[in-house]
Amino acid sequence: MDRPELKPARPWFSAGPCAKRPGWDLDALKGAFVGRSFRIPEGRARLAEVIEKSKRVLDLPPDYEVAIVPGSDTGAIEMAMWNLLGHTGVEVCCWENFGFTWLADVVDQLRLPDVTAHRVDRYGALPDLSRVDFDHDVVFTWNGTTSGVCVPDGDWIPDDRRGLTICDATSAVFGMDIDVAKLDVITWSWQKALGGEGAHGMIALSPAAVERLAVFRPDRPLPKVFRLAKDGRVLDGLFDGFTINTPSMLAVEDALDALDWCAEVGGLPELVARSRRTLDVVARWVEASPHVEFLAEDRRTTSSTSICLRFTDPFLDGLPPERTAAFAARVRERIEENGAGHDLAAHREAPPGIRIWGGPTVDTEDVAALLPWVDWAFAETLHEFTTTTSIGHT
Missing domain, CATH: 3.90.1150.10 (Aspartate Aminotransferase, domain 1)
Known part of the structure; x- marks a missing residue:
């Protein structure tokens, strides 16, 4: 077979960090808010802009709260599990590496007593989602990044569920149709579909998830970088750009550039x-x-x-x-x-x-x-x- 002659103009196909948006270069970061405190109004305004533009592009319900959190998507999903799980039983759906990782954390690290695993041990298939009990909290990935297998839709999730649905959506948001109203917690990172830089995660919470934060106090220590509530009160500042730890304002500027591109292309x-x-x-x-x-x-x-x-x-x-x-x-x-x-x-x-x-x-x-x-x-x-x-x- 003859060797091809035509090559991709941008031969970047990594699943994370992913390709930058078409036309990107370092000039996109010229306006970055660097050398200043992110806590002053101008800095927080940039962070709040990322939150608002993310909500707008993803068409999140207006009553969902969104925050920038440390540790990329891993930090965001761990934050959700450590703050929210233990109030009721937990169901974990897993069919690839990350789903099994979250299952191991629920069982071995959180050590919750009432856990049901819906698992498939071969890459390529989904477990039987009809068996999931939504009276319990449910943890799952929308898209299996390591298997290339995603849930087909959100029809298997009832509207009248009693438990929370906690979804690792990092390789699905911005690239797939997601019924966001079926999800009480949605986590993602800038480095996947946005082609942004690593280390920063995002978390979106439904009103039911915010209520859980206010009424449920986990019986376990919570590191500072995981805390979403204090003394029964949600840390509201998180949702308008007051991050738990210091963010990279270069990465913030890059995320804003990517979100602007998202809007520009349609x-x-x-x-x-x-x-x-x-x-x-x-x-x-x-x-x-x-x-x-x-x-x-x-x-x-x-x-x-x-x-x-x-x-x-x-x-x-x-x-x-x-x-x-x-x-x-x-x-x-x-x-x-x-x-x-x-x-x-x-x-x-x-x-x-x-x-x-x-x-x-x-x-x-x-x-x-x-x-x-x-x-x-x-x-x-x-x-x-x-x-x-x-x-x-x-």
């Missing part, structure tokens, strides 16, 4: 459409390619942002796992050596393959230009491995 409908167009291009390629398939077993649950793929070939079926992993790594290495695509590795806990970030800051035409390089690298690697195997090398 808001949430166009962000979702950009991601869907990319998935459609990949889906047509997968359908025509016998050597690759989605990890997601059901087309309705295939992620449009974290597009996870594995290689298929009779030769690969006979390889031990370490050789399959080496094969996938060699395919990726060939692509990267030619500058056709960077950071395509599957997550370390996922089956060997490639992961293409298809969030809204990635241009669909760049993904389309990448795919022939995957075909070429696969063919070259298959020839290399079959040749070395046939002469006795393992």
Whole structure:
């Protein structure tokens, strides 16, 4: 197979930190509020602007409270669990690495007594969501970043639930249709779909979640960076830009630039459409390619942002796992050596393959230009491995 000639103009396909928005350069940070205190009115105004623009782009209900928190999405989801869980039983839905991480934290760190896990131990499928008891609090990821499997919609979540729904949505917001009214806690970071910088997370709370904060006092120590309430009162300053710890105002300026771009291109409908167009291009390629398939077993649950793929070939079926992993790594290495695509590795806990970030800051035409390089690298690697195997090398 001939090596392709066309390369992506922006060969950045990392699933986090993700590609910057099209046209980004360092000039976007020229107006950053640096060298000053973020606590003075001008600094807090920048932080409040991130909150308000995020609410506007995501079309969050007006009665939802939003805050900037430390520790990226991980900090945000941990903050939610440590502040809110323990009031009632807990249900955790997990089908990939991060869901299992949150389950381990609920069981091993919070040590809650009444926990039900809805789990699937193979990457590619969802658990039976119809079995979830919404009289309890429910923790889940909307989109499995490491498996490329997302919930198909919010129809499985009742409107009249008694428990809270706590959703790690970091690889779904800004790139997928999310029924936000079905979620009482939504967490994300700037470094995913916005292509922003790391270390900062965001948390959105429904009125039910805010009420829980006011009436529930967890029977456990809460580090300062986790505290959302004090003496039975919600820390209201969080929701107008008074952050728990010192934020990077360079990162804040970058987030504002990304949010302005979101509005300029058409808001949430166009962000979702950009991601869907990319998935459609990949889906047509997968359908025509016998050597690759989605990890997601059901087309309705295939992620449009974290597009996870594995290689298929009779030769690969006979390889031990370490050789399959080496094969996938060699395919990726060939692509990267030619500058056709960077950071395509599957997550370390996922089956060997490639992961293409298809969030809204990635241009669909760049993904389309990448795919022939995957075909070429696969063919070259298959020839290399079959040749070395046939002469006795393992």
